Amino acid sequence: xxxxxxxxxKGIDLLKEYKIEEAVAILKKSANTKFDETVELHFKLGIDxxxxxxxxxxxxxLPHGTGKKIRLAVVCKGEKMLEAKNAGADIxxxxxxxxxxxxxxxxxxxxxATPDLMKDLAKLGKVLGPKGLMPNPKSxxxxxxxxxxxxxxxxxxxxxxxxxxxxVHLICGKAAFPENNLAENVKTAVETLTKNKPSSSxxxxxxxxxxxxxxxxxxxxxxxxxx
Numbered sequence: 001x002x003x004x005x006x007x008x009x010k011g012i013d014l015l016k017e018y019k020i021e022e023a024v025a026i027l028k029k030s031a032n033t034k035f036d037e038t039v040e041l042h043f044k045l046g047i048d049x050x051x052x053x054x055x056x057x058x059x060x061x062l063p064h065g066t067g068k069k070i071r072l073a074v075v076c077k078g079e080k081m082l083e084a085k086n087a088g089a090d091i092x093x094x095x096x097x098x099x100x101x102x103x104x105x106x107x108x109x110x111x112x113a114t115p116d117l118m119k120d121l122a123k124l125g126k127v128l129g130p131k132g133l134m135p136n137p138k139s140x141x142x143x144x145x146x147x148x149x150x151x152x153x154x155x156x157x158x159x160x161x162x163x164x165x166x167x168v169h170l171i172c173g174k175a176a177f178p179e180n181n182l183a184e185n186v187k188t189a190v191e192t193l194t195k196n197k198p199s200s201s202x203x204x205x206x207x208x209x210x211x212x213x214x215x216x217x218x219x220x221x222x223x224x225x226x227x
Contacts, residue, residue, distance in 0.1 A: 014218070014219075014220075015220070018219055018221060019222055020187055020190075020211075020221060020222075023186075023211045023219040023220075023221055027175065027182075027211060027212070027213055027219060028179060028182070030217065031213045033214070035214075036067070036176045037175040037215055038171055038173075038174060038175075039171070039173045039174060039175055039177070039182060039211070039212070040171055040172065040211070040212050040214075041169070041170050041186060041189050041190075041209065041210070042168070042209070042210040043167065043168040043169075043208075043209050044207045044208040044209075045162060045166050045168065045193070045201075045205060046202075046204045046205045046206075046207050047162065047198060047205070048166070048201075049165070053198060054198045054201055055162060055198075056161060056168055056193070056196060057139075057160070057161035057162070058138065058139075058160060058192075058196060059139055059157055060157065060188065060189065060192045061155065061157045062157075062158065062172060062173070062188055062189070063184050063185060063188055064173065064182075065155055066156045066158060066171045066172065067173050067177060068174075070108075070109040070110055070153065070154070071107065071110075072088075072089050072091070072108060072109065072110045072153055072154065073089065073092070073111050074089045074091070074112045074113070074150065075093065075094065075097055075098060075117050075135075076092065076094065076113065077094040077095075077114070077116070077117065080146050081094070083146045084112075084150055086147070087150035088151065089146075089150050091108055095117075095120065098120050098124070101124055101128065102124055102127065104127070106131065106133065108133075110153055111134070111141065112141045112142075112143070112146065112153070113135040113141065114144050115143070115144060118135065118142055121134075121135065122134075140157070140159075141159075158170055160193075168193060170189060172185045172189050186211065190206075190221070190223060194223075206224075208220065209221040
């Protein structure tokens with residue numbers, strides 16, 4: 001592993017800030033493992049994570065998706081159940097699905113719920129919370145617009161939020177994506193995070209942006225530093 005990574009790093013300036021297209025081209029050449037590596041972005045933001053008004057959290061729809069297939073479950077009832085199934089949800093249920101989750105059966109990657117069932121689902125915070133599966137209005141996973149939510153999530157809508165160090169990590173595609181598609185996904189992510197700068201954030205906001213694949217080196221991305 002060490003020898004392979006050292007060979008990959010040859011000819012790459014890890015201190016240089018590359019334009020998005022340049023970084024994507026280098027990343028694709030470097031991703032030479034036997035599997036399709038996931039491409040990630042890491043944003044170091046000039047925010048104070050301890051301040052509630054500086055927390056970064058939301059969703060974005062990448063133009064070319066993430067390349068990751070997700071199993072999506074929807075907790076709803078009545079006509080919304082048919083709506084969820086027709087939209088492409090993998091698992092649909094009401095109270096019976098909530099009961100299964102309570103027993104630890106969680107065969108899904110994302111959970112969507114309608115507001116009228118959140119009272120019962122909220123009781124499972126200790127089960128869903130640690131796994132990052134609790135539906136949340138801010139992430140668009142608590143909604144009566146079930147069809148829209150399911151289709152957007154299946155198409156590649158992702159949730160993002162900063163960690164305690166003020167860093168946002170997100171998936172932006174696969175190494176096998178065409179260069180143009182991957183570059184467009186990266187641009188969308190950078191633009192989205194830039195637009196969401198908290199008004200109370202002072203100093204340089206977009207401190208650093210790093211692009212990497214699962215087994216590749218981190219490549220710094222050039223962005224207009226915001227004061």
